[in-house]
Amino acid sequence: MTVGIVGAGITGLALAHYCRERDVDAVAFEASAKPGGVIRSDRVDGRVLEHGPQRTRLTPAIESLIDDCGLRGDLLTADTDLPLYVYADGRLRQVPFSPRAFLTTDLLSARGKLRMLAEPLTGGARDDETAADYFTRKFGSEAYHNMIEPLFGGIYGSDPDEMPGEYALRTMRRMERSGSLVRAAVHRRLDGKERQPPISFAEGMAQLPRALYEHNADRVELETAVEHVAADGTGYRLDTEDGSYAVDRVVLTARADVTAGLLDSVDPESASALRRLYYNPLAYVHLVSEADPDGFGYQVRHDESLRTLGVTWNASLFDRDGVYTCFLGGMKHPGMIDRSDEELGRIASEEFETVMGVSAEAVNVTRHPRGMPAYDGSWAAMEAVDPPDGVTLATNYTGRMGVPARVREARRLAEAFATGDEGSATTAVAEA
Numbered sequence: 405m406t407v408g409i410v411g412a413g414i415t416g417l418a419l420a421h422y423c424r425e426r427d428v429d430a431v432a433f434e435a436s437a438k439p440g441g442v443i444r445s446d447r448v449d450g451r452v453l454e455h456g457p458q459r460t461r462l463t464p465a466i467e468s469l470i471d472d473c474g475l476r477g478d479l480l481t482a483d484t485d486l487p488l489y490v491y492a493d494g495r496l497r498q499v500p501f502s503p504r505a506f507l508t509t510d511l512l513s514a515r516g517k518l519r520m521l522a523e524p525l526t527g528g529a530r531d532d533e534t535a536a537d538y539f540t541r542k543f544g545s546e547a548y549h550n551m552i553e554p555l556f557g558g559i560y561g562s563d564p565d566e567m568p569g570e571y572a573l574r575t576m577r578r579m580e581r582s583g584s585l586v587r588a589a590v591h592r593r594l595d596g597k598e599r600q601p602p603i604s605f606a607e608g609m610a611q612l613p614r615a616l617y618e619h620n621a622d623r624v625e626l627e628t629a630v631e632h633v634a635a636d637g638t639g640y641r642l643d644t645e646d647g648s649y650a651v652d653r654v655v656l657t658a659r660a661d662v663t664a665g666l667l668d669s670v671d672p673e674s675a676s677a678l679r680r681l682y683y684n685p686l687a688y689v690h691l692v693s694e695a696d697p698d699g700f701g702y703q704v705r706h707d708e709s710l711r712t713l714g715v716t717w718n719a720s721l722f723d724r725d726g727v728y729t730c731f732l733g734g735m736k737h738p739g740m741i742d743r744s745d746e747e748l749g750r751i752a753s754e755e756f757e758t759v760m761g762v763s764a765e766a767v768n769v770t771r772h773p774r775g776m777p778a779y780d781g782s783w784a785a786m787e788a789v790d791p792p793d794g795v796t797l798a799t800n801y802t803g804r805m806g807v808p809a810r811v812r813e814a815r816r817l818a819e820a821f822a823t824g825d826e827g828s829a830t831t832a833v834a835e836a
């Protein structure tokens with residue numbers, strides 16, 4: 405069996421790698437000259453800047469990929485106990501991730517904390533509520549407003565008020581199986597999942613896909629955009645500018661709108677549904693500052709007058725020579741990415757100074773016009789996505805978004821191809 409993979413981002417590369425391990429014939433076609441997809445890092449004036457993910461977690465699967473590719477020597481790990489903050493009522497306030505921090509944080513009043521503790525007495529997720537309704541019902545309006553909205557909404561650049569629970573809360577539903585979210589969080593802490601440290605690499609996150617590419621270069625065709633997927637006997641044909649390739653199975657890892665264009669002839673209904681999925685636009689401004697805080701960074705509470713959504717403190721996490729990454733745009737200010745570099749740089753640096761009390765200079769702007777899957781009402785279109793046998797959609801709008809989840813899905817698919825378990829190689833249910 406030959407598997408044709410469209411895209412050599414982390415999903416496509418990990419899939420090519422795991423297929424090799426399992427003796428499954430696979431080839432990944434990548435439109436761009438560089439592997440890695442949204443994972444992009446470079447050096448500007450000697451400093452490492454992250455243009456996509458700022459970090460990931462050292463899960464067992466990622467750790468073994470690192471070892472397979474000989475990347476251990478360049479691995480950077482951050483302290484799991486570094487604090488994360490929310491900017492609220494004019495100050496940075498620590499998000500409590502431990503019982504002690506819960507008692508001492510000033511992000512919540514005593515009343516707000518007591519209300520949070522009542523979560524095990526509340527009911528499970530309902531299909532007809534939004535993520536905002538759900539979290540408010542579970543934890544109370546203060547915890548929602550001060551903590552959950554900035555953190556949960558911050559992951560996707562979305563507004564939980566616009567995120568139907570049916571699509572946005574699948575992970576929460578799984579956590580609820582242990583009786584309550586609080587109990588599930590405690591279990592996660594006890595079984596060590598919360599202790600998987602944040603990681604990056606000496607030359608940035610992009611070192612991981614680059615190393616995976618180098619390790620599997622004979623199975624990855626760079627600068628080879630797939631233009632169509634066509635049915636071909638019992639399998640498929642991938643048409644590229646350089647020629648056509650016959651494969652038995654196709655795995656599509658590109659963005660929903662791109663995948664729609666590829667599927668038009670074999671599955672027009674899925675293609676039309678995929679075109680409706682909305683992604684939040686994001687702009688990243690890289691700042692350099694002499695501020696020297698300890699922590700992950702901060703998210704900004706929704707009702708603050710700042711336009712900044714949040715800031716990652718790369719300087720503190722991975723000793724990145726004064727670098728801070730400021731996020732602008734998202735569902736709250738979608739027009740932000742149309743502003744000039746100068747204006748975005750000015751907004752980011754002025755607001756950084758307001759929060760941190762130290763000046764910052766903008767050194768780069770990166771735009772993601774279709775950045776994060778929004779998991780908003782447009783996700784109802786996923787109900788109509790049902791690719792034909794032999795075609796699997798596997799990326800961050802079908803499964804979970806984070807790099808660890810992408811790697812896990814790639815391994816699951818390779819295993820399904822290796823064992824001939826076609827039922828397990830189907831498209832995952834959309835899951836935030």
Ligand SMILES: Cc1cc2nc3c(=O)[nH]c(=O)nc-3n(C[C@H](O)[C@H](O)[C@H](O)COP(=O)(O)OP(=O)(O)OC[C@H]3O[C@@H](n4cnc5c(N)ncnc54)[C@H](O)[C@@H]3O)c2cc1C
Pocket residue numbers: 410411412413414415416433434435436439440441442443455456457458459460461628629630631657658659662686772775776798799800804805806807808810
């Ligand atoms: C802005 C941003 C920040 C994020 N931050 C984090 C974070 O901090 N931590 C974390 O764990 N996760 C983060 N994520 C999530 C994670 O990085 C992504 O979900 C993951 O990298 C997506 O990988 P992928 O391979 O599925 O898709 P992609 O990276 O999108 O790769 C798809 C590939 O397909 C290629 N392609 C497109 N069209 C074609 C075609 N016609 N033919 C051939 N190839 C084609 C593209 O060039 C691309 O390389 C972030 C995501 C984004 C967008």
